[in-house]
Amino acid sequence: MVVFAILFMLLAILNIFFPAMGWYMRYGWMVKGDSEPSDAYLIMSRISSVIVLIVFLIFFVPLIFS
Template sequence: MIFFAFIIIAVAIVNIIYPSFGWHLRYGWMVKGDSEPSDAYLIMSRNSSVIVLIVFLIVGIPFLF
């Protein structure tokens, strides 16, 4: 259970710091040539990761202990 919590926190932090990494894993391989995610995608990806991290820290962490 602690390993699962660590994975969620790590993925959220990576997505906050480097949101285009997730785009390249999900969509980038389908596009031929050089293509980058839009600014709107990057902003929404960061915002959703911050929200997920906050909710997990408030709700999820107390259940681990």
């Protein structure tokens, strides 16, 4: 359970600082030529990652370490 928590937090933090990497892994390989994620996608990806990380820290971390 602790390994899952650490992995989840690392992925959320990685997505906060490098949201384009997630876009390339999910959508970028399907597009031929040069294609970039939109600014709206990058902002929403960062915002959702911050929200998910906060919810995770509030609800699941106390359960794991209690």
